[in-house]
């Protein structure tokens with residue numbers, strides 16, 4: 001039997017419209033929480049004439065994504081995929097997907113990432129220093145735009161190489177912001193039938209097409225410039241390492257495919273990572289004790305690093321714990337990308353018909369009170385040795401059994417995020433520098449009262465009110481100099 005689905009339901013229309021008057025991603029979350037409370041961790045909705053099954057239990061998610069990984073590694077087809085049409089994410093599970101995914105993963109695992117990261121972190125610190133450099137220090141700043149700029153700059157350098165003109169990058173950033181804001185929310189979970197999308201959203205579609213065309217022209221231009229540099233022999237030496245576009249040129253892909261893959265790269269990485277960074281820093285403003293503990297820990301570790309000069313940077317367990325705890329409590333994506341199956345399967349006691357949409361409730365799993373003690377409390381110590389988060393993997397979730405899948409901010413199994421490792425590295429590195437360089441203080445001296453942790457639900461769940469903080473540059477930190 002199918003998982004429980006609420007009635008009534010109409011052919012072609014489904015039942016989402018009966019559950020909420022505005023069926024957006026935001027309202028879907030609300031509807032699903034209500035349904036899970038009544039029907040348990042596996043529920044289904046009807047999106048038009050397709051069943052959509054939502055799973056909010058880590059054990060069942062583990063059985064689907066890890067034990068039956070190849071069965072659930074498929075993505076539902078969509079009549080419109082826009083700029084994503086040739087991406088890894090929309091690729092049918094098979095040889096093309098595997099080739100593109102391997103290429104992306106090996107590019108992200110390259111040695112060059114560390115160098116680009118260092119210069120991006122330095123730029124981020126410099127921009128915040130000038131934003132905070134009021135007469136008396138401790139000016140109030142809203143850092144989200146600076147975070148976005150730094151994260152965009154980092155991934156753009158990895159994607160297109162370091163030599164792209166500032167003006168082109170600025171235009172690209174503007175187009176990305178415009179396209180993302182235009183992307184029809186309703187399409188994200190294939191929530192409503194096609195005709196409703198077209199009728200209700202026609203003016204938005206027109207603007208979206210125009211912005212996508214401009215994006216295509218600009219990215220093609222950047223790729224052509226890179227191709228010319230390679231042909232002239234510039235940028236092929238160790239001094240300027242291979243960027244993602246170089247690897248794509250090496251695969252002999254067409255223009256549309258390359259533009260789509262570059263869009264996916266930037267789209268998948270920037271908003272997710274920026275949102276995670278903002279949540280982490282918001283938590284550190286709220287929890288001054290944890291911020292100080294982190295700073296002390298970094299200083300202690302840094303002094304031991306100095307004694308082992310020349311070695312690679314050591315792991316910083318507490319920075320990692322802070323990042324993991326923030327991703328558990330505030331995963332940027334509250335749901336994975338939609339999965340589907342290539343055959344009818346039985347999962348738990350439910351039948352999942354071939355072709356149905358299957359998704360997993362990331363936020364509910366990370367905040368489940370049967371898996372985590374006091375799940376709504378921000379407590380990075382859970383991830384320190386011996387804590388309840390020991391053994392939980394983010395970048396390889398589920399490999400060691402369901403217990404290692406108590407949070408899945410990057411998904412699990414075959415389709416898990418290939419950027420998870422890089423995202424974790426960027427977040428740890430940025431957070432470390434931001435805490436070493438600045439004190440992050442609540443705007444109101446009455447600690448913790450003025451950081452609003454209300455969520456703005458969407459495909460990516462951001463802070464409803466962007467973080468505001470008093471930023472004090474730390475001049476006393478000699479270890480950093």
Ligand code: HEM
Nearest residue numbers: 088089268269272273333336337409410411415417419423
């Ligand atoms: C904090 C940062 C990030 C978060 C929270 C995140 C989260 C996710 C999630 C939840 C999925 C869906 C997994 C599934 O459907 O099972 C995903 C897929 C994906 N992510 Fe990320 N991601 C992040 C950063 C990145 C970065 C840095 C890149 C690449 C530069 C990237 C590229 C992708 C791609 C290509 C897919 C599709 C994989 C496939 O279908 O095989 N992501 N990500």
